[in-house]
Amino acid sequence: MTLRIMPTRNSLLASLTPSSRAALSQWMTPAHMAAGDILIEQGAPITELHFPLSGTLSNLVLFSDGRAAETACIGSEGLSGLAAFLADAPCAWQVSVQIPGQMVRIPVTPLRALAEADDRLMRRLILLSHDYQAQAAQTAACNILHSATQRLSRWLLLAIDRAGSDEVPVTQADLGVALGVRRSTVSDVLHEIKASGAVRLGRRRVHVLQRARLEHIVCECYGRDKDRSRDLGLVD
Known part of the structure; x- marks a missing residue:
């Protein structure tokens, strides 16, 4: 399996224009993600982003007594740590692997540069961020009422x-x-x-x-x- 083919299994990467995909290709690193792997620590800065090709990621809010709760599920439609990436802020939750699979890693710096230059990519990132935050809000309401x-x-x-x-x-x-x-x-x-x-x-x-x-x-x-x-x- 080559990087030329792999990104098409992630909807966000597949939506890139050929020129944008070519610009990012040198930064793409394929990796296996095992269940329970922690990809981003809660409170940590974002240094790289993770694009699932298969399997899913979980956004978890951790508490001081050792408990945790999931707020959102991320699959091959998107990527990890998106809101923190857009805000250029530490991640307010932990991102861990929920269902094992394959992914592509991309460092923050080249992706940020591309997003600032590619309006179509930035629009897609904003839509995904909205979708994930809406999913988290729906989860909060669901946990109380259902x-x-x-x-x-x-x-x-x-x-x-x-x-x-x-x-x-x-x-x-x-x-x-x-x-x-x-x-x-x-x-x-x-x-x-x-x-x-x-x-x-x-x-x-x-x-x-x-x-x-x-x-x-x-x-x-x-x-x-x-x-x-x-x-x-x-x-x-």
């Missing part, structure tokens, strides 16, 4: 949409962190969803069998996420 079953269904649907696979390699502990609930709650909810026929549970993975059944269970937050990203032209 059941753990609805929230887990939303998480699974977002994950398979952005990872491009119906099989999600994830542990109950990971899901507990993502949803901010106890592992026992995750176990109860997973078995409830399994009983509906929507998913099959395996060792350290969840396989979505009947997407329509998950969409029947999920709250309206998922539809808002999906419609917004599509209306912005970020996903099909």
Whole structure:
């Protein structure tokens, strides 16, 4: 696999003009991302950005008592640390690998220079930033108003949409962190969803069998996420 081909698996990189892609190509470094890898530390400056080709990233807010909560999921539609990059400020959350896969790394400096010169790229970055912040706001509201079953269904649907696979390699502990609930709650909810026929549970993975059944269970937050990203032209 060559760098000439790899970027097309990330929608943002694929949207670049040929000249902009050529300008960035010398800075692109392919890498594997393993589940749990920390790509950006909370409170740290942004030195490089990560463009998933497969798998997903998670924005996590960390607390002093050791707890954490997920605010957004990032897949092959975009990149890590975007709001901090645009603001030229330290990242206010941790970015870690949620679902393993492949990615491209690009240092901040050449990408910033290109974004300042390429209005089309800057527009795409602003749209993505809006989409991620809207997803985080929707997550905050969802966590307050909706059941753990609805929230887990939303998480699974977002994950398979952005990872491009119906099989999600994830542990109950990971899901507990993502949803901010106890592992026992995750176990109860997973078995409830399994009983509906929507998913099959395996060792350290969840396989979505009947997407329509998950969409029947999920709250309206998922539809808002999906419609917004599509209306912005970020996903099909």
